[in-house]
Structures are given as C-alpha cells and as structure tokens.
Amino acid sequence: MIRTTPIISPASGLAQLTDRSREIFRQIVDSYLASGEPVGSRQLSRLLPMTLSPASVRNVMQDLEELGLIYAPHTSAGRLPTELGLRFFVDSMLQVGDLDDSERARIAAEVEAASKGHDFQGVLSEATSLLSGLTRVAGVVVATKENVRLKQIDFVRLEPERALAILVADDGTVENRVIPVARDLPASALTEAANYLNARITGRTLAEAREGIEASRRAAQMELDELTARLVEEGMASWAGASSGARQLIVRGQAHLLEDLTAAADLERVRLLFADLETKTGVIDLLERAEEGEGVRIFIGSENKLFSLSGSSLIAAPLRDSERRIIGALGVIGPTRLNYARIVPMVDYTAKVVARVVGGG
Structure with a gap:
C-alpha cells in the first residue's frame, strides 16, 4: 500500500524540479504503474535516456524523497511514489492519450x-x-x-498558473480540483482567500457560499457608489471606475476634508470598501473556478x-x-x-x- 502523504504537505520545491529530476521521477512512477514494484538506482540508471551513474541517481532520489514525492517501502529497497507524488504526476506530468x-x-x-x-x-x-x-x-x-455542505477549503499552488482547491465536506469527504490562477498571483493571496472563505462557508454549499459573497459584494459596491457620489457632489473627490474598468478615487480639497470630519470619515469608508471589494472579487473568482473545476x-x-x-x-x-x-x-x-x-x-x-x-x- 502507498504511504499516506497529506496533499497539503509543503510542496514549494515541486515547481523547481530540474529536467533530470523530473525524468527520474517519471521513470519511478512509470515503473510503479506498470508493475507495482519498487525501482532502485541501478535499474533506473539503465532506463534513463541520459547517462547517469547509480550514485548520481541515488542523490536525485534523495532529493525527491525529501520533497515527499517518493519513499522506500522498507530498508535497502527501491523507491515507490507517495500519494503526493502520484498527485503531482497526474496533475503536472501525465500525458493523457486519446481513444481510437x-x-x-x-x-x-x-x-x-x-x-x-x-x-x-x-x-x-x-x-x-x-x-x-x-x-x-x-x-x-x-x-x-x-447540496454537499462544506467544512473547509484550502488552495495549494502546484505550478505558476495552476493551483489545487481542496474541498473538505462536513461528512469528512475530500475533493481536489485543479484550477487556473494568474501567474503573478502571490502565494499570500491563496492563503487570504482560504481564510476568508473558511470564516463563511461552514455548512454551506459552494453555490450558496458564492451567492452570499456575491450579494455582499454587490451591497458593498452600492455603498461605495453612494459614498463616492456624495463626495463628488461636495467637490471633494472625482470618481473614475466603471467606465475605465479599474476603480480609482481621486481626492480633491484635502484641506476641506481636515475641517469636515464627516467627509473624512466618508473617505476612509471608501478606502475600506475598495479593499473589501478587491477581496470579495478575488475570492469569488477562486470559488467559481473551484466550483467548475x-x-x-x-x-x-x-x-x-x-x-x-x-x-x-x-x-x-x-x-x-x-x-x-x-x-x-x-x-x-x-x-x-x-x-x-x-x-x-x-x-x-x-x-x-x-x-x-x-x-x-
């Protein structure tokens, strides 16, 4: 039986595997899928399309083991892929065939x-x-x-433009869905989105969670529009948002704002709403991708x-x-x-x- 390796184990080094490491890992997985048996460094050195000594192969295998991709079923044995290794192979290296x-x-x-x-x-x-x-x-x-009810959701970066959405239902079942993400999306954004969702999705379905966040986003947008319109009317700000596709608040009359505490509070509220909208929009986007998968x-x-x-x-x-x-x-x-x-x-x-x-x- 394959050793259990949690899918959310640290895997930051996966995307940094060299071509040589990937090829050795591929051969280990291919051998396992074909025979179910562990494969050793000496056998791998003969299977590889490149010339590598068994000692060099062992060094690479050690690196793969430290990443949690392979393991030794017992002392002095060859290596087998872990569940994390199989998941990485399926998501990142599998070449799916076609039916005739x-x-x-x-x-x-x-x-x-x-x-x-x-x-x-x-x-x-x-x-x-x-x-x-x-x-x-x-x-x-x-x-x-x-109507499966959710308990927890996590996002794990697999590659620069792909992440794994891990959905845990309240009955304990787990579903993993590969979703596309922006290459420049920081890792912190995935953590923040998961934290934001986990505070709101317990007991809800994906559709209900998305609906609730979308309704909250619309309410925040309406409040933002009303506050901005009042500031513009009072000559203290100009609004550029919907037409340009990018929200922007240009403040005018800063000196007057210092005298008008109500206006200053309104402006601060606008700033907070901007941040709130940005969070909700990003979370909804991730949630939609997880739902579609x-x-x-x-x-x-x-x-x-x-x-x-x-x-x-x-x-x-x-x-x-x-x-x-x-x-x-x-x-x-x-x-x-x-x-x-x-x-x-x-x-x-x-x-x-x-x-x-x-x-x-």
Missing part, C-alpha cells in the same frame, strides 16, 4: 442501445459495466451530492476517506444536462497504479455520451 475510432464507436453504440431499454439509473449502470470491461477495473456510479476528477488514496485504507484511486466524471446542471456521475475505481493516461479519456468520453443520450448534455 473503434473504441468511441463501441462506447457510443452500447450507451445508445442501453438508453432504449432503461431509465437514467439503468443507463448509468450499463455504462459503468461497460467502463469496467474496457478498463479491467471496477466501474462505479458515484452518487451526486448536489476540470471535467474528470481523480481521487488518489487518502484524498478521499472512502479509499484511504484500501489505497485505491477513483476516476470519475460529472454528467451534465443541457443547462449544465449536474445530473449524476460515473467512473471507475481501482488500485492507485491505474493506467491514468488511458482511463481518463475513456471515462471522459463515456460521461459525455451518457449525458448527451439521457440529459441532452
């Missing part, structure tokens, strides 16, 4: 045939049986929780408490109707050394066919 025409035709034909003699649940059942046969692992229908979800080992003891992975895709509402989900469950590159497109395509057939998606 015959596979697509078979999936489409069998799903369409099932739809003529079954209801929605029956079609899901047939589709998961089909996936099980194609992937040689267990097919699974994932019960959709439209990417089509196929991959849960590895302890990332989902249902599979933390068995060392299993779940690959699932949501089913959406023509209005983009979630109507179900399907996928496969198997050992963590699944053939992710082959199974991900298979689950994705099957989900799309099922959604089109039963939900008009």
